[in-house]
Amino acid sequence: MSPADTTDTAPLLEARGLTFLRNDEPIFGPLNFALHAGEVVLMEGDNGSGKTTLLKVLSGLLPPSEGEVLLNGAPLTLARLSHQVALLGHLLGLKLELSPLQNLRFAMGIGGLRAGISAHQALASVNLEGYEDVPVRQLSAGQRKRVALARLLLVPAALWLLDEPYANLDRDGIALVNRLLEVHAHRGGAALITSHGAYAYTSGTPRRLPLKVTA
Amino acid sequence: MSPADTTDTAPLLEARGLTFLRNDEPIFGPLNFALHAGEVVLMEGDNGSGKTTLLKVLSGLLPPSEGEVLLNGAPLTLARLSHQVALLGHLLGLKLELSPLQNLRFAMGIGGLRAGISAHQALASVNLEGYEDVPVRQLSAGQRKRVALARLLLVPAALWLLDEPYANLDRDGIALVNRLLEVHAHRGGAALITSHGAYAYTSGTPRRLPLKVTA
Amino acid sequence: MSFGSTQAACRALIVRDLTLVWRRRGDALNPVLFALMVLVLFPFALGPEPQVLGRIAAGTILVAVLLAGLLSMDALFRSDLEDGSLEQLVMSPHPLSLLLACKIAVHWLTTALPLVLASPLLGELMNLPGPVRPVLIAVLALSTPLLSLIGAVCVALTVGMRRSGMLLALLVLPLYVPVLIFAAGACNAAANGLPIAAPMLWLGAGLALSVVVAPLACASALKISLS
Amino acid sequence: MSFGSTQAACRALIVRDLTLVWRRRGDALNPVLFALMVLVLFPFALGPEPQVLGRIAAGTILVAVLLAGLLSMDALFRSDLEDGSLEQLVMSPHPLSLLLACKIAVHWLTTALPLVLASPLLGELMNLPGPVRPVLIAVLALSTPLLSLIGAVCVALTVGMRRSGMLLALLVLPLYVPVLIFAAGACNAAANGLPIAAPMLWLGAGLALSVVVAPLACASALKISLS
Amino acid sequence: MSEFLAMGGYGGYVWSAYAIFFVVLAADALAPQLRRKRVLRDLRGRLKRQQSRGGESQ
Amino acid sequence: MNPLALWFHKMGSPPTFYRLAGRFLPWLWGIALISGAVGLYGGLVLAPSDYQQGDAFRIIFIHVPTAWMSLFVYAFMAVNGFIALVWRIKLSETLAMASAPIGAAFTAICLATGSIWGRPMWGTWWTWDARLTSELVLLFLYLGVIGLYHAIEDRRQAARAAAFLALVGVVNLPIVHFSVNWWNTLHQGSTVKLFGPSLIDPRMLWPLLTMAVATKFSFAASLLSRARVDLLELEAGKDWAREVALAEERTP
Numbered sequence A, B: 001m002s003p004a005d006t007t008d009t010a011p012l013l014e015a016r017g018l019t020f021l022r023n024d025e026p027i028f029g030p031l032n033f034a035l036h037a038g039e040v041v042l043m044e045g046d047n048g049s050g051k052t053t054l055l056k057v058l059s060g061l062l063p064p065s066e067g068e069v070l071l072n073g074a075p076l077t078l079a080r081l082s083h084q085v086a087l088l089g090h091l092l093g094l095k096l097e098l099s100p101l102q103n104l105r106f107a108m109g110i111g112g113l114r115a116g117i118s119a120h121q122a123l124a125s126v127n128l129e130g131y132e133d134v135p136v137r138q139l140s141a142g143q144r145k146r147v148a149l150a151r152l153l154l155v156p157a158a159l160w161l162l163d164e165p166y167a168n169l170d171r172d173g174i175a176l177v178n179r180l181l182e183v184h185a186h187r188g189g190a191a192l193i194t195s196h197g198a199y200a201y202t203s204g205t206p207r208r209l210p211l212k213v214t215a
Numbered sequence C, D: 001m002s003f004g005s006t007q008a009a010c011r012a013l014i015v016r017d018l019t020l021v022w023r024r025r026g027d028a029l030n031p032v033l034f035a036l037m038v039l040v041l042f043p044f045a046l047g048p049e050p051q052v053l054g055r056i057a058a059g060t061i062l063v064a065v066l067l068a069g070l071l072s073m074d075a076l077f078r079s080d081l082e083d084g085s086l087e088q089l090v091m092s093p094h095p096l097s098l099l100l101a102c103k104i105a106v107h108w109l110t111t112a113l114p115l116v117l118a119s120p121l122l123g124e125l126m127n128l129p130g131p132v133r134p135v136l137i138a139v140l141a142l143s144t145p146l147l148s149l150i151g152a153v154c155v156a157l158t159v160g161m162r163r164s165g166m167l168l169a170l171l172v173l174p175l176y177v178p179v180l181i182f183a184a185g186a187c188n189a190a191a192n193g194l195p196i197a198a199p200m201l202w203l204g205a206g207l208a209l210s211v212v213v214a215p216l217a218c219a220s221a222l223k224i225s226l227s
Numbered sequence E: 001m002s003e004f005l006a007m008g009g010y011g012g013y014v015w016s017a018y019a020i021f022f023v024v025l026a027a028d029a030l031a032p033q034l035r036r037k038r039v040l041r042d043l044r045g046r047l048k049r050q051q052s053r054g055g056e057s058q
Numbered sequence F: 001m002n003p004l005a006l007w008f009h010k011m012g013s014p015p016t017f018y019r020l021a022g023r024f025l026p027w028l029w030g031i032a033l034i035s036g037a038v039g040l041y042g043g044l045v046l047a048p049s050d051y052q053q054g055d056a057f058r059i060i061f062i063h064v065p066t067a068w069m070s071l072f073v074y075a076f077m078a079v080n081g082f083i084a085l086v087w088r089i090k091l092s093e094t095l096a097m098a099s100a101p102i103g104a105a106f107t108a109i110c111l112a113t114g115s116i117w118g119r120p121m122w123g124t125w126w127t128w129d130a131r132l133t134s135e136l137v138l139l140f141l142y143l144g145v146i147g148l149y150h151a152i153e154d155r156r157q158a159a160r161a162a163a164f165l166a167l168v169g170v171v172n173l174p175i176v177h178f179s180v181n182w183w184n185t186l187h188q189g190s191t192v193k194l195f196g197p198s199l200i201d202p203r204m205l206w207p208l209l210t211m212a213v214a215t216k217f218s219f220a221a222s223l224l225s226r227a228r229v230d231l232l233e234l235e236a237g238k239d240w241a242r243e244v245a246l247a248e249e250r251t252p
């Protein structure tokens, strides 16, 4: 994960003068940044500084009030983007009544499948062998988060947007997230992750993107 | 906050062989511990190890399956306990439509008022001057948590049970929680706080209470 | 250091709940609008003949008010549960049943009372025969608090559940049937010029009983479903 | 690496929703039970005279089915919103309106179809005149999908809201009125031995139109209320 | 005059209809004025809050 | 850019609109009051009583204008809602949402005066006749739009959602208007015609039309003053709103 040697290619994600207003109050100011393949960027900000909102704008769920988002150099539209972007928010998007395997099958049906990996393998790489057919309701919070991480491994998205991926995870879980991020960056993916700064991103020193409220 | 010099008085809270079963599966095993005035105990455990459940048992919301909880040496009942115990859980118990001041007034009406402090002073000591009359809905997550902390300062409870008080707070907020805990311990209160271990309890080294799943 | 009196606790609760209703005062009209709309559907479904409508008016109004009350019941504890203030309430040092009685009273005042006040209008819409009108108002004034109290116990039982809407309906309706029978009985008697004292007395007795018993039952049910 | 076909996406969605309904198959009966109970309330409220009940049977059944459908509508997107899968759905590369059409179809199959199938029983209960019975079934078969489609658009508008139950009713009912008028018109015509072709054709035309338009409107409404 | 007020026996109907017309329209006209006062008060309160907070930090 | 959108952008920047509307408002209220007074004098005093209905017919001078307004305001709201949805123009959102309560008020007056009129004419306050019912449904639509708008927190998202609902409800307008032709109703059919001779005595017609003008102007005035407050609230963070707040403090 060396940001320097990738800056000459077109950035995977680029924000130009990106602003978002709610009730005409700026949530985050004009933001300019680029995210290249192989990079993991940690976005820091105090409570209410707009981290979650920024991720929603970057994933096309909220329209930006000003400025634009470029994906591989082309403007973002919800349809184009969705092959390339995977979002993991505060809500995991898992059905509690279904098993991890059924949840992953649905995600594959909707989002597609990365080459060279199966649902079983994805579950194994988040240390959930043996839980394939247990309803998610019976899993602990940490294990549920792992299922959601398995979904990231499975769908063919190059850009991961992770909102507080460490929250509610114990130390093992935090190490797992860091390992997954490293693997993803090594094979040419990129990730933007948020944190309010109280957790440690332990593997190396990531590039940090401070988010300041402009109001 | 020196645990050694208080152990000869009757403990504020004592658990004897405390066990909780859900569907006949043990959530936490037979626990024996005592909490004395002036102590802050950090309870650590992995995801799903039963921290939240233990706090609910200790606050009388869930009946223990075996063993007993003693409060100042007498068995716990919901009515007796509530003057002495304040619980701050994942849900803050604030009405979003009301202002911090209105929320605190309600809390005082229901729970009573500690001597020598007013609602305005409590808000001031969590750095919320100027926000007395803004609806809580317009506060950020961190500010909301501060309002809930102000409630702790206000009601006359000697024992604080705090479930992941650091979660979702930024670094300033974490420092504030630690300061409040210190003040509370110094004036003879006690606190049991939970954490899954990824946050740092920064002021001194608290006594730690590991929570192991016995199943 | 003061622990506060029970009276102060009740007052704090009532003030808070009334303030909350006032902040969302538009929502308080919803039950009336719903009952109105259920009634509006009937002329469409049955055709507009005044005699037919007049014959079924009292019963239909009762059913509409009952359904509106049922649907508004769901909100009694929901927001308190969702934001955690229900736990604070249960942990308070004051008798829970008394606090719940205050909550139910405020809920009735703000959801059912507007329905009672709107009932003359509803009667007009449905061509309700003249002699039945005052009786209908009296019947509603007696039976809506009864429905609120019974409903509150059932809501307390289902409060921790997701998607409790339909389930609540299933639990509550059988308990509402006796109330409906006496209420409709009084209206029918009035329509036929018979004395209405007996059903009214039954309703009053039920109300007196449930004012005492329901808050206690509600408190126990709540403790069960929170644990 | 494969991005999956739209057909596969629809299939995955239908399989998942059906599995979920199967996991909670008790809930699928709720609308039928609710309609049943509304109908049971009427004899209590009106007295058990068979002529009166028979006269109002068709209309009351229609209203009960409509209310039951309305109440079940609320659950269409709620759980998907609460656990975040709605965002995943909106972000999927496939046309949202098609995916929503699949969701609405499954919802109709599992909540309204049981009502249609139970309607002979409901008719029996309410003393529905013989010639109206087959017509009622046909009318329900045509109008319940129409109600589901119209309702889905309004649910999509209110999906992000807390306490949307009553508001949804307020939004939906004015739009349900025309459907109810034609449905009741067909039943009345059948009861009086008149031809029923005209209202049935209107219902069919409405259904055909809304099958095309409603999923698109639903998708736009959903995007508005998620943003 | 009283004949005019009687409206040929329909006075009650006519005048109550007109009363409703005027009361509702007057309320409709007054509502924005009242809200305007409140909004301006809120705005000024907000300005003061911002000024006092700005003064503190400097 | 679309010329319509361009015009809206120029005229519809909130501070410009706020200033212009403030200048128009006294005139609009003045015209509304004067024409209303004239119309009422013509209707209540000058017009002869009806040969069938006696003096009860004088309710027509408020019933019919408010009935027309109930339809007109809905159409206005829907058009603005459409513009708001397609071009995302803030002024249109504001205008659409500001017209909903006014429309609801007109609809309520129409219903109330109609049913007061119906009592002596038809012997009942209310029947389930197609026109009456569709007008009631119109009131519900207004209330639904208002309710939806207030139920969503973000003002602009709320406006878009409510505008969407308003558009869906447009189907009801032709039903209200043509119900007297499509179904045989108790309510009477059209007597005033825009094209061709009206079937009404001119001494009754001119006060009616004057009242129609008066309600139009009172709508415009109420709309502008509502939209002004809404914009002020919506743009509370902007400089111009602060200036307005300070200026009004100096000259209260």
Ligand code: HEM
Binding pocket: F060, F063, F064, F067, F068, F110, F111, F112, F113, F114, F115, F116, F117, F118, F119, F121, F122, F125, F126, F131, F132, F133, F135, F136, F176, F177, F178, F187, F188, F189, F190, F191, F192, F193
């Ligand atoms: C609650 C009862 C009533 C309602 C809701 C109602 C509603 C309406 C509406 C919506 C219109 C305007 C239709 C259009 O321009 O397309 C209208 C017009 C009119 N109404 Fe009523 N009305 C009611 C009662 C009455 C009564 C009792 C009378 C008189 C006996 C009456 C006489 C008229 C007349 C003369 C017009 C003008 C028709 C024309 O020239 O276009 N209305 N009413």
Ligand SMILES: Nc1ncnc2c1ncn2[C@@H]1O[C@H](COP(=O)(O)OP(=O)(O)OP(=O)(O)O)[C@@H](O)[C@H]1O
Binding pocket: A022, A027, A045, A046, A047, A048, A049, A050, A051, A052, A053, A054, A196, B138, B139, B140, B141, B142, B168, F153, F154
């Ligand atoms: N749906 C909403 N409507 C109105 N305001 C909102 C909404 N969601 C968020 N906000 C406001 O927008 C601001 C940014 O919120 P956001 O959730 O993006 O913050 P965050 O950086 O993710 O904070 P946290 O660390 O608490 O997760 C906050 O002030 C919040 O109050």
Ligand SMILES: Nc1ncnc2c1ncn2[C@@H]1O[C@H](COP(=O)(O)OP(=O)(O)OP(=O)(O)O)[C@@H](O)[C@H]1O
Binding pocket: A138, A139, A140, A141, A142, A168, B022, B027, B045, B046, B047, B048, B049, B050, B051, B052, B053, B054, B196
């Ligand atoms: N209402 C419930 N019904 C059934 N099981 C439950 C319920 N609540 C919790 N559990 C189970 O009890 C166990 C302990 O849960 P608890 O919430 O106490 O864990 P925790 O230590 O607080 O974990 P976390 O770090 O995720 O907050 C978990 O395995 C959980 O699945």
Ligand SMILES: [Mg+2]
Binding pocket: A051, A052, A053, A163
């Ligand atoms: Mg966030």
Ligand SMILES: [Mg+2]
Binding pocket: B051, B052, B053, B163
């Ligand atoms: Mg926990």
